[in-house]
Amino acid sequence: MKKEDILLTMSFMGRHQAQLDESFNVLRLYKAEDRAKFLKDAAHVRGAATGGSFKFGRDLIDALPQLKVICSMSVGVDAIDVAHAKSRGIVVTNTPDVLTEEVADTGLLLLLSLAKQGGYGERHVRSGRWAKEGPAPLAMGLRDKTLGVLGLGRIGEAIAKRAAVIGMNVIYHNRRPKGSVPYTYYANLVDMAKACDVLMIVTPGGKETFHLVEEKVLRALGPEGYVVNIARGSVIDEKALIRALEEKWIAGAGLDVFENEPSVPEALIKMEQNVVLYPHIGSATVETRNAMGDLTVANLRSFLAGKGPLTPV
Ligand code: 8YV
DSSP states (O other): OOOEEEEEOSOOOHHHHHHHHHHEEEEEGGGOSSHHHHHHHTTTOSEEEEETTSOBOHHHHHTOTTOOEEEEESSOOTTBOHHHHHHTTOEEEOOOSTTHHHHHHHHHHHHHHHHTTHHHHHHHHHTTHHHHHOSOOOOOOOTTOEEEEEOOSHHHHHHHHHHHHTTOEEEEEOSSOOTTOSSEEOSOHHHHHHHOSEEEEOOOOSGGGTTOBOHHHHHHHOTTOEEEEOSOGGGBOHHHHHHHHHTTSSSEEEESOOTBTTBOOHHHHHOOSSEEEOOSOTTOSHHHHHHHHHHHHHHHHHHHTTSOOSSBO
């Protein structure tokens, strides 16, 4: 039987390329020399596979009039114009749950590395400063400190549990309180920023959370406060964050995501001691990416076989 044509927007790991090739005739957009001609020839596809960083906007959606499903290898779908896709009756799927614990581990790693200056200490050794200048400066303990979780969803709750294990108090801010959790709810983000020592950002990206953490929130966090972003760069006003660090409105920042990835402002790169920078590694382990890709391919196979999506957004 002739395999169905599907669109693959960006390169996937070999394991998932093989899975896709096994079931479909894969049309690889990222290999196209003439994008317009490629899309004209691909206009009949019903299904597309994509990744969290690939901008799947209105133009591309409208260039594919037969499209019925977009399967993203990510939990965050802010790079896809989901509203427009749904208005065209197109189903969008993502990869929830399979990465929750992994991203929460990275959130904890960023929190500990920031507070305990793990990266700075490591550079203190490798640069020879320890031998030349003596011990690294003392860091901050996290026991009895308060973690303010902005966005207590699946990943937010997993991070909150980890923080409680290391002796932190946990408070949170969401659009509405969550019945089932043992943490104090703050209806107002500025009030929560005032009440916490570390603000942990775990919201989805997109219009609704764009620059949610801006000057007022950063000033409320205060000169001994820290911010950690494990969500999307767009949630923080990055210019305001740089001012906050330079003018010491806050004490430090741990960032896994940025407004214009992979470019990171030089001002942040220069801040050695109180800023930790990771290259969007939240879910970046072999185990978790395998699971994310497997779920993405399973969504596409199920939907195109007429059995519906497994994890629609
Ligand atoms: C993705 C992520 O790998 O799932 C998400 O939303 O941010 C990561 O797990 C990322 O989108 C890759 O660019």
